[in-house]
Amino acid sequence: MLDKIKHIRKMNMNPILKKELRLGSRSIRIPLAVMFYDIVLAAIAVINIAVVSMGNRMAEDINFSGYLSVFQVIGWTQLGITMLIVPILTAGSIAGEREKQTLEIMLTTPKKPITIICGKLLASLSNYLIFVISSIPIMAIAFVLGGMNWFALLGYIVMVIVLAVYLGSIGVFCSSVFKKTIISIVMSFLLEGLILSIPFCIFFGVIIVVELVAEIYNDAMLNTAAAWWDPNFGILPLILTVHPLTGFFDYMMRVMNLTSISEILKSANCFGKIMPILANAWIPLNIICSGGISYFFLRMAAKSLNPLKKGKKKKIAAQNRYMQAQQKKPAGVPPQEQAQLYQPQQPPANGQATQPPVPDMNGITERLTQPDLPARQEQKESQ
Amino acid sequence: MVTIHNLTKSYGRFRALNNLNLHIDQGDIFGFVGPNGAGKTTTMRIICGLLQADWGEVYIDGVDALMHNDMIKRKVGYVPDFFGVYDNFKVMEYMEFYGSMYDLNGETLHKTILGLLDLVNLSDKQDAYVDGLSRGMKQRLCVARALIHNPKLLILDEPASGLDPRARFEMKEVLKNLGAMGKTIIISSHILPELGEMCNSIGVMEKGNLVASGKVEEITRRSRHSNPLTIRVLDNKDTAIQILKQTPWVEKISIRDDSIIIAFSGDDEEMSQLLSALVTGGVKVSNFHREPGNLETLFLEITGGAKDAR
Numbered sequence: 001m002l003d004k005i006k007h008i009r010k011m012n013m014n015p016i017l018k019k020e021l022r023l024g025s026r027s028i029r030i031p032l033a034v035m036f037y038d039i040v041l042a043a044i045a046v047i048n049i050a051v052v053s054m055g056n057r058m059a060e061d062i063n064f065s066g067y068l069s070v071f072q073v074i075g076w077t078q079l080g081i082t083m084l085i086v087p088i089l090t091a092g093s094i095a096g097e098r099e100k101q102t103l104e105i106m107l108t109t110p111k112k113p114i115t116i117i118c119g120k121l122l123a124s125l126s127n128y129l130i131f132v133i134s135s136i137p138i139m140a141i142a143f144v145l146g147g148m149n150w151f152a153l154l155g156y157i158v159m160v161i162v163l164a165v166y167l168g169s170i171g172v173f174c175s176s177v178f179k180k181t182i183i184s185i186v187m188s189f190l191l192e193g194l195i196l197s198i199p200f201c202i203f204f205g206v207i208i209v210v211e212l213v214a215e216i217y218n219d220a221m222l223n224t225a226a227a228w229w230d231p232n233f234g235i236l237p238l239i240l241t242v243h244p245l246t247g248f249f250d251y252m253m254r255v256m257n258l259t260s261i262s263e264i265l266k267s268a269n270c271f272g273k274i275m276p277i278l279a280n281a282w283i284p285l286n287i288i289c290s291g292g293i294s295y296f297f298l299r300m301a302a303k304s305l306n307p308l309k310k311g312k313k314k315k316i317a318a319q320n321r322y323m324q325a326q327q328k329k330p331a332g333v334p335p336q337e338q339a340q341l342y343q344p345q346q347p348p349a350n351g352q353a354t355q356p357p358v359p360d361m362n363g364i365t366e367r368l369t370q371p372d373l374p375a376r377q378e379q380k381e382s383q
Numbered sequence: 384m385v386t387i388h389n390l391t392k393s394y395g396r397f398r399a400l401n402n403l404n405l406h407i408d409q410g411d412i413f414g415f416v417g418p419n420g421a422g423k424t425t426t427m428r429i430i431c432g433l434l435q436a437d438w439g440e441v442y443i444d445g446v447d448a449l450m451h452n453d454m455i456k457r458k459v460g461y462v463p464d465f466f467g468v469y470d471n472f473k474v475m476e477y478m479e480f481y482g483s484m485y486d487l488n489g490e491t492l493h494k495t496i497l498g499l500l501d502l503v504n505l506s507d508k509q510d511a512y513v514d515g516l517s518r519g520m521k522q523r524l525c526v527a528r529a530l531i532h533n534p535k536l537l538i539l540d541e542p543a544s545g546l547d548p549r550a551r552f553e554m555k556e557v558l559k560n561l562g563a564m565g566k567t568i569i570i571s572s573h574i575l576p577e578l579g580e581m582c583n584s585i586g587v588m589e590k591g592n593l594v595a596s597g598k599v600e601e602i603t604r605r606s607r608h609s610n611p612l613t614i615r616v617l618d619n620k621d622t623a624i625q626i627l628k629q630t631p632w633v634e635k636i637s638i639r640d641d642s643i644i645i646a647f648s649g650d651d652e653e654m655s656q657l658l659s660a661l662v663t664g665g666v667k668v669s670n671f672h673r674e675p676g677n678l679e680t681l682f683l684e685i686t687g688g689a690k691d692a693r
């Protein structure tokens with residue numbers, strides 16, 4: 001029974017993921033990087049604990065929730081590192097395969113481009129996951145010392161993985177669009193920065209514009225409304241729902257018992273009763289949005305890998321039908337192209353002009369027995 | 384097995400394939416020759432579904448390859464003109480990976496791989512790293528890889544390029560075995576005489592068009608007729624030339640030492656007539672022969688000029 005399950009699971013595993021895991025297990029690069037990463041995180045944690053303990057000693061009173069800041073510091077550090085390493089891990093995935101010239105061969109197999117893309121993304125994320133999992137013990141210091149629960153940690157990991165999938169999709173997308181690994185890495189950082197900053201730009205842009213307008217008209221009501229935390233403005237943070245970082249911020253703020261963005265949303269007095277519900281479901285909503293955007297990027301990546309486009313197929317079919325209709329004309333090439341096409345092949349005046357250059361399958365074409373066709377002459381002249 | 388009709392492909396404004404027509408029978412070993420840039424690789428990539436054609440039709444085993452490219456992937460094995468190998472993989476793992484790309488696994492896959500490695504003479508290299516294989520071995524490994532799903536059609540892009548004579552011989556043996564197994568094979572190459580040994584039909588491509596194609600014997604016989612005729616005479620050279628000048632099929636006469644070399648357009652029948660005319664005319668003919676058909680010269684002839692040939 002167990003054997004059977006194992007067998008089925010083996011069968012269903014993405015072959016590219018399997019291959020990557022196999023190859024990855026041979027390389028020393030990832031373990032080294034993880035070790036370095038954990039040393040850095042541990043150092044940050046130790047410094048943080050030392051600072052908090054010093055504060056406690058001076059206050060002559062133990063404040064356990066102070067140790068929560070260990071979680072916070074590690075959490076934010078990890079976020080930053082995620083934004084840094086995920087593009088590097090993913091941006092080389094398809095481009096590297098292309099550089100090794102193995103992508104072409106993969107594309108001749110029946111596996112669909114989306115399978116290749118997903119296999120590559122999962123392989124990169126599994127490497128990333130090693131980083132995250134290895135950091136759990138360091139983050140767990142926060143609850144050994146108090147002020148944290150397991151649930152919060154689990155939530156944190158979910159949030160950071162959602163973000164990694166999001167960034168990874170952008171990386172894989174760049175990797176399949178841009179041919180060189182280096183260019184792909186640079187472009188995925190650029191795209192990452194752009195996409196992460198656009199919602200914020202809109203958000204603060206609107207606020208600045210409203211503020212300016214209020215200034216000009218000296219409108220007291222608008223002026224107060226311009227403060228982004230103002231309940232009347234509650235609709236605006238909704239723009240940020242599509243932004244994976246805000247979900248992360250919101251989560252961290254909740255864990256730290258700070259006023260989160262969703263709290264502000266809740267008190268907004270627009271949309272009536274829907275708003276509080278939206279606000280409560282903000283983090284799941286955010287996850288769904290991130291998932292949707294990731295899916296979009298993965299689809300686009302698969303599309304750019306596929307050498308045969310659907311629309312183009314229809315065009316070919318239409319063209320072929322057209323050519324069949326034109327069969328009587330020389331080889332049925334669209335009229336505007338005929339002249340350009342057949343000039344070199346037309347024999348001067350031996351009555352062959354109407355024959356398309358279709359080779360005679362049982363023998364040899366005219367070219368052999370009549371060696372002095374214009375095409376050859378041209379070539380000789382050009383030498 | 385493969386029928387190509389009016390296939391056209393442009394790269395920007397440059398037309399790489401120009402209404403190409405081609406037919407390959409089931410079980411044929413088809414040699415695809417042509418100078419650099421003739422469009423051989425382009426054609427092969429379109430057949431494999433790696434490249435989009437502008438228009439035209441490609442039928443493989445009765446399936447429209449341009450419209451249903453997912454259906455032909457299990458019918459076609461492709462060996463490109465580069466290796467495409469993973470350095471950190473062992474031969475066995477490399478094969479297993481491609482097997483899993485075709486949803487093959489377990490014991491059946493293992494057996495298939497062993498059979499294929501045996502076929503390409505790499506049985507003893509199962510546990511060697513792909514990285515450490517020689518060029519010829521890598522090339523053969525790629526052939527084995529392309530056969531993992533037992534395709535009906537095998538497409539090889541310049542399988543002999545960069546190989547030394549021995550490796551080339553081994554590759555040839557592998558291809559011969561495959562031919563004996565009844566596979567349809569398309570091989571592209573610049574080295575025409577070698578293709579002549581391996582293939583039973585060839586197509587000569589130039590500037591995106593097939594300029595000649597047919598069975599190998601047919602083509603060599605044809606090409607023979609364009610080769611010069613050498614006649615060695617012991618004396619009476621002037622009489623001989625006189626007779627030759629009267630013969631309608633003789634086009635050009637040149638004299639080198641005691642040999643007369645003529646361009647002769649007649650067939651074998653007319654050749655024997657010429658010989659008897661010479662003999663009855665009192666010429667002592669000591670040697671009368673035509674250079675045997677040679678694919679190399681044929682290739683140069685068709686593609687017009689030695690410069691393009693290599």
Ligand SMILES: Nc1ncnc2c1ncn2[C@@H]1O[C@H](COP(=O)(O)OP(=O)(O)OP(=O)(O)O)[C@@H](O)[C@H]1O
Pocket residue numbers: 394397399417418419420421422423424425426
């Ligand atoms: N990706 C591309 N972009 C632009 N032009 C291309 C591209 N690939 C091929 N070509 C052009 O198309 C023509 C045919 O190329 P192809 O590779 O099919 O020739 P080939 O017969 O395989 O030549 P070779 O014997 O050198 O391999 C060449 O003139 C080449 O310059």
Ligand SMILES: [Mg+2]
Pocket residue numbers: 423424425464540
């Ligand atoms: Mg080529």
